[in-house]
Amino acid sequence: MLKKIQKHSIKFLVLISFLICAACSKTSEIMNISDIVTNDSYQLPEIAVHGTVISELKYQEVQITKPHAYNNLSPLLYNDSLFYDYYGLSGAEIILKINNTEYEFIESLYHPYYPHYKKRKGLYVSKDKIKGMIDSEHLLQITYNNKIYFARDYMIPVKAFHSYSEVLSGIVIDSSSIKYFNTNLGATECFFVELSYTDSIHIDTSSSQLYDVTFWNYFFSIQLPPVLVEESNKISLQTRFSDKPDRLYTIKKYSVSNLYQKYTISVLSETIWNKSLFRSMPSNVPTNFSKGAVGFFAACDVYSKQATFKTLLQKH
Amino acid sequence: MNHSFLGILFYRIEPRISLIYKLQHSEFSIHYNILSQAMQILSNNAYAYTTLETWIPMSPNIKPLVSNNYTCSYTLNYNGFSGMVEGYLKKIKNQVDYVDYAQLFSNPFIESEIRTGSAKAYGIEISFQKNQGNTKCLISYSYARVLYSISQINSIDTYRAPYDIPHDIKIQINQEITSRLSCNAMWIFTSGRPATFPRGYYYYQTPTGKVEVPIYSVRNADSYPNYHRLDIAFRYGFKGRKMIEHSLSLGVFNVYGRVNPLSYTFNNEQQIVTVTYFNFVLPSLTYVLKFK
Numbered sequence: 001m002l003k004k005i006q007k008h009s010i011k012f013l014v015l016i017s018f019l020i021c022a023a024c025s026k027t028s029e030i031m032n033i034s035d036i037v038t039n040d041s042y043q044l045p046e047i048a049v050h051g052t053v054i055s056e057l058k059y060q061e062v063q064i065t066k067p068h069a070y071n072n073l074s075p076l077l078y079n080d081s082l083f084y085d086y087y088g089l090s091g092a093e094i095i096l097k098i099n100n101t102e103y104e105f106i107e108s109l110y111h112p113y114y115p116h117y118k119k120r121k122g123l124y125v126s127k128d129k130i131k132g133m134i135d136s137e138h139l140l141q142i143t144y145n146n147k148i149y150f151a152r153d154y155m156i157p158v159k160a161f162h163s164y165s166e167v168l169s170g171i172v173i174d175s176s177s178i179k180y181f182n183t184n185l186g187a188t189e190c191f192f193v194e195l196s197y198t199d200s201i202h203i204d205t206s207s208s209q210l211y212d213v214t215f216w217n218y219f220f221s222i223q224l225p226p227v228l229v230e231e232s233n234k235i236s237l238q239t240r241f242s243d244k245p246d247r248l249y250t251i252k253k254y255s256v257s258n259l260y261q262k263y264t265i266s267v268l269s270e271t272i273w274n275k276s277l278f279r280s281m282p283s284n285v286p287t288n289f290s291k292g293a294v295g296f297f298a299a300c301d302v303y304s305k306q307a308t309f310k311t312l313l314q315k316h
Numbered sequence: 317m318n319h320s321f322l323g324i325l326f327y328r329i330e331p332r333i334s335l336i337y338k339l340q341h342s343e344f345s346i347h348y349n350i351l352s353q354a355m356q357i358l359s360n361n362a363y364a365y366t367t368l369e370t371w372i373p374m375s376p377n378i379k380p381l382v383s384n385n386y387t388c389s390y391t392l393n394y395n396g397f398s399g400m401v402e403g404y405l406k407k408i409k410n411q412v413d414y415v416d417y418a419q420l421f422s423n424p425f426i427e428s429e430i431r432t433g434s435a436k437a438y439g440i441e442i443s444f445q446k447n448q449g450n451t452k453c454l455i456s457y458s459y460a461r462v463l464y465s466i467s468q469i470n471s472i473d474t475y476r477a478p479y480d481i482p483h484d485i486k487i488q489i490n491q492e493i494t495s496r497l498s499c500n501a502m503w504i505f506t507s508g509r510p511a512t513f514p515r516g517y518y519y520y521q522t523p524t525g526k527v528e529v530p531i532y533s534v535r536n537a538d539s540y541p542n543y544h545r546l547d548i549a550f551r552y553g554f555k556g557r558k559m560i561e562h563s564l565s566l567g568v569f570n571v572y573g574r575v576n577p578l579s580y581t582f583n584n585e586q587q588i589v590t591v592t593y594f595n596f597v598l599p600s601l602t603y604v605l606k607f608k
Contacts, residue, residue: 028592033582034512036589037541042533048518067518067531070587083526087519267520269417271527271584282512283416286530294518294531 033070047144049295053096054133054254054302055155059114059125060096060139062105062133064089067294081120087283088122089144097139102132108278138299151289151297158191158301160256165192167253186248190261191256192300197247209303245310254300262286263296324449326380328352341394347387352380355410358430359478367428370426372412377427383408396448403440411435413466415476416535433466433479454488468534476536483507483542496553510536517584528584540577545570549600561606567596 025255044067051062065087094105105124108114132138135159142149161167256264266285287294332349356378358370374380389402410432418429439460446453458533462477469475482517485505492498549567556562569574582589 027594031589031591033514033584033587033589036538036580038513038515038533038538042515042537044516044531045518050521063521064518066480067516069516070514083519253452263587265529266417267529272531279416281414281416282382282514282530283535285529286416294529295520 032224036070042167045292045294046147047092047142047149047293047295049142049149049151049293049297051140051151051290051295051297053098053138053140053153053155053297053299055134055300055303056302057129057131057133059111059129060103060105061108062094062124062297064092064122064124064142064144073173081168084120084122085295088120088164090121091144092124093143094124095141096130097141099136103127132299132301134235134301136299137197138204138297140251140297142293147291149289149291149293151287151293153260153288153297153299155299156257158253158303159189160303161253162306164305165249167191192256194252194254195249196252197243197249241311247309248306249309249312250304250306251312252302252304254278254302256300257298259286260296260298260300263288321332326352326354326374328380328382340412342390342392344390346386347385347389347442349385352382354380354541358383358412358414370425372426372430375427378412378430378432379410381408381410381412395445398447401440402442404438405434406436406437408437411464411466413464413469415469431466431468433464433469435462435464436474437462437477452490454486456484456486458484460484475534478510478536480510481507496555498551498553499548500551501546501548503544503546505542507541508540511538511540511580512536513538513580514582514584529586530582540563540580543576545574545576545590546572559608561608563604565602565604567598567600567602569588569600570596573597 046066048065048067049062051060065084068087080291081185090107090109092107096103096105104127106127107121108119108123109121110126111119111125111127132155134155137154138151140151142151263286270282270285286296288296328350330350330352332347334345334347336343336345337530353373354373355371384407385407385557387402388404389400392399411434412430412432415429418426437460439458441456441458441460443454443456445455459482460480461482462480463474464477465474468585469604483506486502488500488502489499490498490500512535514530515533516531517528518531519526520529547567548571549565551563551565553563573595575593577591577593579592580589581592
């Protein structure tokens, strides 16, 4: 028996090696998305727009960038300035219509009064400080490359809040710091909350001039089936911060139309939530732009209150 | 036929008509029938490795699936050879599919994530079989299409169903080498299953930074690569006894080590895709013992 085994030992060795090779065979590899073969010659949209008009008097802003195909020619730019220099789109004409009144926008780079440090390519701001109107339809008209794109949003009035806990329910506040989730899932009302303060800082290290800069964070209060809330909170991004007790904070609550809520949930589904339980059917996020442009134009009513950081901790 | 759910009754007459014309070695037939089905399968290809199929019953919101089926076929049996050609057309009502961004897990309100519409399936199947002699073979080819037409789901009128796999070829050969030893080889080819791949992206500013929002064409517009493989097996039948019959088979699955991707997982941030595949050349040893 032993002799027989010895006689066939090379064959056994070959068989065992073969089985080991088969078992250890690679089962996955990384490819560039651009290497995936697709069926048709789909044309990407020409522009991506993100614009918001709010009910506060300010220079209203609309950002236009260019969508890109998955190829190695599109650089991944993490620096904001470089990013907008590359992806920002100049040469658009923008008009906002509210109740038959037209307001013109110009690119921020050429705006005489818009703060210098906020200027960037592809960011268009209203010529004058204007504000949106509640219970009105807001129509944004963009002319770019001889095409006219339209988007409409109806500004619904925001419900006032009386205590901070009404809007900061996604926030956990202890004696010295605030921890909050970027999304407060399962809320009964859908809205954005912005928590901000303004400080004077040196923007340019070569200059001694101080600029008033607003530091902000906001989160999205969102309606979801209760059964999903517990799991989803685990994947919601968290931020914790502490501050000087006398720092004056502004808490702003923004109204969100049904379509804007749908848009935001869709964006989250396709991006941050994509690797989680929320992973859903892949599909284009909705847009309220015509002619195949992507992005969203929103009209939001704002209700705001101010409080010091100390008060915020106490009153919650 | 009637189906009931929560006291709601759905009635449907299911007529069946068949015309068969028999010749000496062949047969020509035409069939028409209407079929209804109280359970429907929901498929999607959003997940890796599985299509996550779920059976859902009819409900006040989901009516039973009804299909009008037209079939025409010709079969031939002659001198150990048989062949078949069949064409079919199905017109389906109340076909269901998920809406965009349907939440599929742990969602008790799954019906709210579904829309109904119509579907059309058509195709042709051709097969040839040799049943006698030391060499037996089966060759079959089918061209089959399934297209959905469900409003509120796609920007175009019709789109491919998750199981729209147009081409399917199977070739199977069995060679008896001796009275105990035989060899079996099977080659399979199918078109890649439908998928929705991102074509590009745009940026969206979130509180924590910019995210890349993928841009797609239309649902199921793309396909995974074609699937094919060759399997070979040798079977040795031992000398039988009164009570038992036993055999030993040695087979190799995917002989030429074809890399068949199972799923793509996209990472839009880094613009890469992880391809999971099965490319084993997998040997197998099978011993079969049968009691008479």
